[in-house]
Amino acid sequence: MSFLTRANCLAKNVILSTFVRSISTTKHLQLKELHERKEGSTLIVEGVTVPSPHTELLIRAEKIKDLAPVEKTEHTCYMCALDLDVKHTDVLILSQFVRTDGCMLPRRITGLCRRQQKKVGKMVSMAQKAGLMINLTPSYCKKDPRQRYAYKKFNTYFDENTIFMKKIPKPVDKFKR
């Protein structure tokens, strides 16, 4: 059945030349890096295939023997399986989940579950507000937390317990009935 639909698709591609869709049975896409270079007056932008910088040092719970095997394997992602206690000051871990401009990567790229994506995303913004990942910021950033505006220039720390709190209690709330 699937073969038939694929054949139909290919036939469509032949007839309608405007709608081009390439179908391949093997992986032809690879991790790429965009390079810009100038030759004379022409600007050449090319995607260069690069090996992933993370592959050799990758840590997975399946490979660690001391970790107890998790029963419900279908509901856990790799961060839940590792069971790490990550704080917002652990910039060496959090910097793996961001682009070079300090923006959190979406879930289809990080491959986390919903809860972990929310948690890591909040901790990335905590680290950015505390000025701990100042080299992973947009190019227009001043790159110095002390140059920031008003209250943002002073040191701030965060409590990770507030991430999944529905309502963060204010100091005056304890006097209310």
Place this chain on the structure above:
Amino acid sequence: MSAAKRVQQWATFARTWHIFDCKWQDPYLSANVIKKYLMGMHKPIYHPMNDCGDVVVCINSRDIALRGDDWRQRAYFHHTGYPGGASWTLAWEVHNKDPTMIIKKAVYRSMKGNLQRRHTMQRMLIYPGEEVPEDIMQNVTNQIRQLRPVPTRLDHIPEDEVKKYPKVMEYPEDYVLK
């Protein structure tokens, strides 16, 4: 009395000078620790009527850290005494004016309001930066442990160490690096 006992006697009744580095410390949490040294509550001979408090030198009070959005949520109240003389100043505005005031007020507030409190506060010395006068620094014999570890910035870690650090996330195969 043996020599060791005699030294113990001197050490009990002498005023010890402690130093506390406020870098990345919450002033309201560290006030509870500083208070104990100022009042002498860490000594077994402590009594409210007993003048056994120590001296605490606080350095780097400019680099204190407040939790969450406290810099713009916390307000300091002052009243001049005249009608309409009330004013509320936010924590970051106070810290802009005087970088030693927040830690000073935090320690003052943590102690019970009695006649002794003003005299106990006189034994606390606060400096906004690293520089402490030489005649004060030569008295210091003890360091109070910090409550929170000072976080390391990513750009202060050497680049090859960042690359060598074990990785958790792996890019999908068709990702374009940005």
